[in-house]
Amino acid sequence: MTRNKTIRSGEVRVAVDIVIFTVKENALKVILIQMKKAPFTAMWAFPGGLIDPRESLDDAAKRELKEKTGVGNVYLEQLYTFGDPKRDPNGRVISAAYFALVSGENMKLTTTEKYSDVSWFDVRKLPKLAYDHKEVAKYAAQRLQWKLEYTNVVYSLLPRQFTLTEMQDVYEVILGKRIDRRNFQRKIRSLGLLRPTAKRQMGKHRPAKLYEFKSRKPIITQII
Amino acid sequence: MTRNKTIRSGEVRVAVDIVIFTVKENALKVILIQMKKAPFTAMWAFPGGLIDPRESLDDAAKRELKEKTGVGNVYLEQLYTFGDPKRDPNGRVISAAYFALVSGENMKLTTTEKYSDVSWFDVRKLPKLAYDHKEVAKYAAQRLQWKLEYTNVVYSLLPRQFTLTEMQDVYEVILGKRIDRRNFQRKIRSLGLLRPTAKRQMGKHRPAKLYEFKSRKPIITQII
DNA sequence: GCAAAAGTGTTGAGATTACACCCATGC
């Protein structure tokens, strides 16, 4: 807590890295970027970057998310801060990892010329990751499971209006297990978080009722 | 993720702060130190300090904990990283907050000459806190409640051997509510985490059986 | 023998699980 300018023992670089989740094609996916620089050339990593000394960690994470996905109003929370002195071979960098939940619709991934590629990856088939990002991925997947069980943040993974089957699919993919459809629907309905709409989603079979969240703010409540 | 030496935009100072909890005198308490330096003169804060560029965040937290309490083998986990650029009026300092659980027995608090005092405070009667430590305190108290409900870390708040009533008292103080003794004991026994010892704790009344944890490693399991 | 805390079981309510049949639509 020495705060004067002569003693600078705490001075290091600080970055944010973001694990951006979505569910699509019946799989849980994250965004990875492909590195150019040694020693991680051609390896993949979560998008991130050094913070600006004038912005907060949350703002740095929002900025990074916006740069990569173009989306703003999504669920974003701090995950964990990784501070092993050897985690980055190019010098001491402490990384605050965040995780974000986005609805997979019509999203264009972008990157800068510092990286050779950006893409969605199935979390069950991740390539070799740079830094300590394998650990980050594990941590994030675990936190996501807890969040789905104990909060309503699934709204951030779904389109504004959705069927109960779509919602159940998200739960099944993330929790990695099948859920009884009737029990799931009764449970969700009894929570009173959803408002049925007048619309129905047409498809090849019987149309399904569309629902929306009464409130798209995070609240803590046991779901499953 | 620019890691070369010419671009240093992420360079800031990084500190750890530790919320050290114990239960004693029928209250949940934390260690606070009293500041000397302006602008927080005479205000209280959680113990902490800048990290050494060569140590990990976890090591910095362990070092700080050892300095303040002399104890080593206790439960310690990262809580949250606070990164508001204005949180420290003396410059940009990002703080990784940790929380620790210690058993209140025979512990001598120590401090350095940088601070005027160190003491235990009831979390329900905190003095005015420096920095953003009011927010840190709130965050830590919440996390502690979750930890007690969903993990076995209460072992770190208890002596090695203890009565079920002592364990229940810890839960009641931290969760802030009364628990039925018979239901609590049946629940705890059914979890199979404890081993009854041959000893009993003598007192003014009927002696109580002493228990110990079979394993003093953190595991995730619903307790309450 | 009295006060105080320890020790122990049962019952009812509510929640969770397992399970099966009919319905609406596209083709």
Added chain:
DNA sequence: GCATGGGTGTAATCTCAACACTTTTGC
């Protein structure tokens, strides 16, 4: 009319909450 997913109810089980009396000790 048939294949496919949508919509709904019930019975059995398990878990949780409420609750009271007896036992052991110190004084």
